[in-house]
Amino acid sequence: MALIVQKYGGTSVGSVARIKAVAEQVAALRAQGHGVAVVVSAMGDSTDRLVDLAREISPTPAPREYDALLATGEMVSIALVAMALEARGCPARSYNGLQLPVTTTDVHGKARIKSIDATRLQADIAAGVVPVLAGFQGRSPAGDVTTIGRGGSDTTAVALAVALHADECQILTDVDGVYTTDPRMVPSARRLDRVSFEEMLELAGQGSRVLHLRSVEFAAKYGVNLRVLSSFKPGPGTLIAKEDPNVEAPVVAGIAFNRDEAEINVTDVPDEPGVAWRILQPISAASIEIDMIVVNAPREGRVDFSFTVHRDDYARALELARAAGAQFAGAGVAGNQTVAKLAIVGSGMRTQAGVATRLFETLAREQINVRLVSTSEIKISVLVAERDLERGVRALHEAYGLSRAPA
């Protein structure tokens, strides 16, 4: 008998019919002899409706009250899921964030979970009762309602798995697992049976939005086995876990991409200490996040400087870069919004040579110009023209043999 935490997202509990289907799945798992605890999100678009109500009251609603308002969405769904379980003879009890409590920091809208008091839940599970916990919310040390940011129910589920020492934390969603790349772009994309936390973080951070990033970090930190599953059709999903030392890691596990990038180039600046700081500091000071940063090797005492920002921040960042560039006689500032980033991700890169070579060979054969490159231990990211993105992802998916199941 295993102890399993299951998290159902908003789509999975989006209607009465869906809630009944969730109850059926949970009851079936419990009938197999497993201990089950459930975390649920708010029904479908109910959070959006609450957000609209708040905006009608005030364009800048008081953060404490905004949290108290949004948290009601999950409170509705936990009661309905517990009701549906009880209605089919499976004992259940709902708990909102104030009740156990789920203790968080007191930063409204972006609180972090500090601990979950699992005493009542353990007693419930021991007695065959399924606890149904509200995701996304908690209680500040002062006793106020807090929320941990949108998508945060995944994090609640992982925190609950930690508190219960669960064997597995299953994230039930509208996709049936983590794929080698987005199947809408590459029809031969394949569901991965298993990825490591590090791979998942790189895949998620690069745009494969299956799981909330923070929940993966949290799971990695505490070594919680995560599994992404579809709540609509049966299947094994994808296990996200520590790297298995007995299994050779795939060289490339998947390909991530991101169309939200914009590139800024500050060219022909003096190669002196502090130059990078003088260019980037005003951008960071404006709370604009900088993603890739590349500086070429100096030539005659001058360097070129390139970086990327989110496309929404492009205009403001370009303006700030122009002001910074004006400090350096002869420097030029240019930008480009029609770029995209793609990245190959795989734990096997740590030990395998030739991975980068194949990347550049493949892109060259496709006549795709690589504008910027950045690398980490298990990832190589390249910036390309947006029109080349889809062709590049497909070619790389083929080149690394991702359409075929591993031997």
Next chain:
Amino acid sequence: MALIVQKYGGTSVGSVARIKAVAEQVAALRAQGHGVAVVVSAMGDSTDRLVDLAREISPTPAPREYDALLATGEMVSIALVAMALEARGCPARSYNGLQLPVTTTDVHGKARIKSIDATRLQADIAAGVVPVLAGFQGRSPAGDVTTIGRGGSDTTAVALAVALHADECQILTDVDGVYTTDPRMVPSARRLDRVSFEEMLELAGQGSRVLHLRSVEFAAKYGVNLRVLSSFKPGPGTLIAKEDPNVEAPVVAGIAFNRDEAEINVTDVPDEPGVAWRILQPISAASIEIDMIVVNAPREGRVDFSFTVHRDDYARALELARAAGAQFAGAGVAGNQTVAKLAIVGSGMRTQAGVATRLFETLAREQINVRLVSTSEIKISVLVAERDLERGVRALHEAYGLSRAPA
């Protein structure tokens, strides 16, 4: 500076516009230098929508989860009201039933408030902050969400006034006070400036549904001054308080009526000990509430026995009465659904003679047959044919001079 608890019902917070209007009223009261705490109900028909959701899940939803679900309605409105107050520069904080907590018994759906921990609220008020408390809900000793029954927000407001030692508990609603009788029936009906708790209980219990009965009992028990006011138009409303010993109580304060009655007559039964019990016991055992009970004086060792029940219970009660009547040879059982009850209520009846005489004189003049009579210290109730009700109420309203303001 007074400390005032204000309670706004569902109609008063039924829309964003209404919530903003409530915030304006509360802020105005606070700007006058008063300490203010607010209790709110769920927005308009939001509780009905939650009830519908629950019924879709199960015709008999688990009581614990049903309470957890319904309580979210008030949690939405307190956050919005507090937001609206903050938006207009009036510091405010919402509190749901779990937070203070509002401790109740653990009878789901019908819990009773045991205490309200007002520590945080007192600190808020001292700091110029308006606490906004969710009505209708609380926390059981085990930490579960409870509700205190529909209409229970009035009771929450009174309990809060007790906990805060407030000077007045104002119930803001869609009527501007307690009237001598229903103005829809008698256009000359007059708003009362003041009624005693006892009078209010008799008026409310007889059908003047302005306030939840339990809240009046609660206020009477703790001597809380209640005031019924309109949240839509300004005015002094009606103060419901202890009888003022310095003011002569009106002989008749108001006229209540009730169309939900049905009459059952068990005639010609032996005048023996235990007969009443044998007739009424099966009816009580079926959880049917009996209202008026009248037994006439025995004649030749036989008596007639009449009582009234709610019209919804009529068919079942008649059946039970027939079964009970069959025990007594020669007894007859009959019933009548087209009856109504009217009652004159007034603390002055205690000391004034001739009140009943005028009642019967007036009804006789109107050719209205009195079927049953029952009396209490401050009330005389009569059962009449339903077709005579309206004429009777109007004639009595005139006969006791209720259209004219007291001298």
